[in-house]
Amino acid sequence: MAHNTREKMVEGAIELLATKGFQGTLLTDVIEATGAPRGSIYHHFPGGKDEMIAAAVDLTGRRYVEWMDTFVGAKPEMIVGGFLQFWRHTLIRSDMKAGCPVLAITVSADVDELIDRARAVFRASRAKLTELLSGSGVTVDAAAKFATIAVASAEGAVVLARAERSIEVFDIVADNLVDQARTLPTN
Amino acid sequence: MAHNTREKMVEGAIELLATKGFQGTLLTDVIEATGAPRGSIYHHFPGGKDEMIAAAVDLTGRRYVEWMDTFVGAKPEMIVGGFLQFWRHTLIRSDMKAGCPVLAITVSADVDELIDRARAVFRASRAKLTELLSGSGVTVDAAAKFATIAVASAEGAVVLARAERSIEVFDIVADNLVDQARTLPTN
DNA sequence: GTCTATACGAAGATAGAC
DNA sequence: GTCTATCTTCGTATAGAC
Numbered sequence: 001m002a003h004n005t006r007e008k009m010v011e012g013a014i015e016l017l018a019t020k021g022f023q024g025t026l027l028t029d030v031i032e033a034t035g036a037p038r039g040s041i042y043h044h045f046p047g048g049k050d051e052m053i054a055a056a057v058d059l060t061g062r063r064y065v066e067w068m069d070t071f072v073g074a075k076p077e078m079i080v081g082g083f084l085q086f087w088r089h090t091l092i093r094s095d096m097k098a099g100c101p102v103l104a105i106t107v108s109a110d111v112d113e114l115i116d117r118a119r120a121v122f123r124a125s126r127a128k129l130t131e132l133l134s135g136s137g138v139t140v141d142a143a144a145k146f147a148t149i150a151v152a153s154a155e156g157a158v159v160l161a162r163a164e165r166s167i168e169v170f171d172i173v174a175d176n177l178v179d180q181a182r183t184l185p186t187n
Numbered sequence: 188m189a190h191n192t193r194e195k196m197v198e199g200a201i202e203l204l205a206t207k208g209f210q211g212t213l214l215t216d217v218i219e220a221t222g223a224p225r226g227s228i229y230h231h232f233p234g235g236k237d238e239m240i241a242a243a244v245d246l247t248g249r250r251y252v253e254w255m256d257t258f259v260g261a262k263p264e265m266i267v268g269g270f271l272q273f274w275r276h277t278l279i280r281s282d283m284k285a286g287c288p289v290l291a292i293t294v295s296a297d298v299d300e301l302i303d304r305a306r307a308v309f310r311a312s313r314a315k316l317t318e319l320l321s322g323s324g325v326t327v328d329a330a331a332k333f334a335t336i337a338v339a340s341a342e343g344a345v346v347l348a349r350a351e352r353s354i355e356v357f358d359i360v361a362d363n364l365v366d367q368a369r370t371l372p373t374n
Numbered sequence: 375g376t377c378t379a380t381a382c383g384a385a386g387a388t389a390g391a392c
Numbered sequence: 393g394t395c396t397a398t399c400t401t402c403g404t405a406t407a408g409a410c
Contacts, residue, residue, distance in 0.1 A: 005375080021295025023210030026403065039377040041405090048405070104294050106350045107286055108208025119350040145359050148347070149340070152360045156343030160335070163293045163306040172332050173339045192393080214386065226395040228387090235387065 006044040008034040013056040017101035019094070022108040025053065053105070054117055060101050061121035068128045072135065079132045080150060080181040084174045087158050088167070096165045099158045125151050137186040146184055150177050193231040195221040200243040204288035206281065209295040212240065240292070241304055247288050248308035255315045259322065266319045267337060267368040271361045274341050275354070283352045286345045312338050324373040333371055337364050 012034035016025040027049055031038045045051040064086065071082040090098050105118040126147045133143035157173035199221035203212040214236055218225045232238040251273065258269040277285050292305040313334040320330035344360035 020297060021208055021210065023208065024295050024297060027405095028403065037376055040375065043375065049403095099294055102350075103346050106346050107291055108211050108295060110207060110211060115350065119352075122347060122350050145363075148356050148359045149363050152343035152347045152356065153336070153340040154343065155346055156339035156341065159290050159293050159342055160309060160339045163289075163302065163309050165306075169335050169339065172335045176332070176336050213384090215384085224394055227393065230393065236385095 005036050005040050008036045009041070009044060009052060010055045010059055012036070013052050014060055014101050015098065017053070017056055017104045018090070018098040021104045022053065022114075025049075027052075050111055050114065053109075053114060057102055057105055057114065057117045057121055061124050064121070064125055065128050068132060071132055074132075074136060076133055076136055076138055076181040076184055077178050079129070079136060081174075081178050083129060083150060084154060084177065087154050088170060088174065091158060091161050091167055091170060096162050096167065099162050100155055103155050103159070122151065133181075133184065138184045139187055142185045146180065149180075153177055192223050192227055195223045196228070196231060196239060197242045197246055199223070200239050201247055201288050202285065204240070204243055204291045205277070205285040208291045209240065209301075212236075214239075237298055237301065240296075240301060244289055244292055244301065244304045244308055248311050251308070251312055252315050255319060258319055261319075261323065263320055263323055263325055263368040263371050264365050266316070266323060268361075268365050270316060270337060271341060271364065274345050275357060275361065278345060278348050278354055278357060283349050283354065286349050287342055290342050290346070309338065320368075320371065325371045326374055329372045333367065336367075340364055 009030055012030040013025055015033065016029055027041060030036070030052070042048065045055070067086050068083060071079045074082070102118045102121045105114050109115055109118070129147035129150060130143045133147065134140045153173050154177070157170045161167055161170040196217055199217040200212055202220065203216055214228060217223070217239070229235065232242070254273050255270060258266045261269070289305045289308045292301050296302055296305070316334035316337060317330045320333065321327045340360050341364070344357045348354055348357040
């Protein structure tokens with residue numbers, strides 16, 4: 001198949017970024033984890049590791065938007081709840097070991113181009129959440145501000161849950177966000 | 188002086204952790220940034236890099252608690268505002284390049300012992316905030332929950348601000364937290 | 375498109391003089 | 393307590409056959 005190997009590599013990179021960070025995502029481990037052939041790295045990613053990581057960040061962003069689109073037309077608290085489910089699931093399925101690949105890039109990448117891509121994903125996340133909330137009647141200003149609050153809080157909650165190795169702290173933050181979503185000003 | 192070199196090394200490690208992450212904190216750079224003698228690394232830290240990083244995490248935790256103690260007896264919104272100032276200052280003075288060293292460890296350290304130390308600092312942070320809030324009349328349960336929310340949200344807001352290279356997103360999250368602090372249930 | 379072998383550089387750790 | 397030189401390991405990247 002045309003790009004199956006490439007996709008496996010990107011998949012492995014996402015998982016490693018989420019658990020071990022940027023410099024911790026070793027190409028050797030990507031190969032080992034995915035069973036992809038090592039010799040093909042530079043065939044699929046002529047730019048080497050940075051290009052592979054860039055693809056991983058981009059795919060993470062696309063998946064997030066895709067997931068959020070399933071909540072079009074829902075009430076604000078359902079939209080926010082669905083958004084949080086994305087991260088809660090990541091924590092649970094990994095036994096609190098995996099977090100956000102994009103956050104990992106932001107706090108440790110040394111290449112500006114990768115930080116730019118991370119920023120683009122965060123912006124797309126906030127924009128999508130803003131769009132859904134305002135689509136369900138929340139004022140645009142409140143929707144935009146709350147989207148920023150939700151994205152920041154969720155990212156931080158994921159980190160805390162990883163440090164604590166417990167979902168409890170995440171749920172405390174998540175409940176607070178859903179509560180706030182219920183009282184957002186509407187048009 | 189007895190431990191001046193050691194302290195400079197820990198200082199440099201904190202700064203590098205905050206900007207480049209765990210694996211990005213190279214001993215070579217610690218030496219270069221602090222002017223400390225390379226040959227002394229293993230004299231002061233027989234355990235090598237991990238021991239130096241552990242000292243950096245611990246010192247970060249102590250500084251945080253020290254800072255928070257200056258707000259004993261203040262109103263909830265002042266306590267939370269002071270807490271947020273700690274992080275806002277870190278962002279501003281570094282031109283949005285530095286974040287939280289403890290978060291950096293959590294998302295990229297491969298050594299369990301370091302994650303444990305990071306968790307201890309997060310716990311101490313939450314405990315101190317809880318203590319101050321309940322000391323100013325907030326119910327213990329609300330104080331504990333809100334402390335978790337504030338720490339998580341602030342951590343996430345710092346990451347977002349770094350990605351955006353702008354303090355704006357941090358302030359949106361900070362304002363929301365201060366607003367919430369005004370309406371916490373009291374005894 | 376896949377694979378092996380290898381070059382190259384970097385980073386952490388060590389030895390031992392001063 | 394400081395310093396230099398060096399060792400070892402490892403990770404990325406390349407070359408070139410298949």
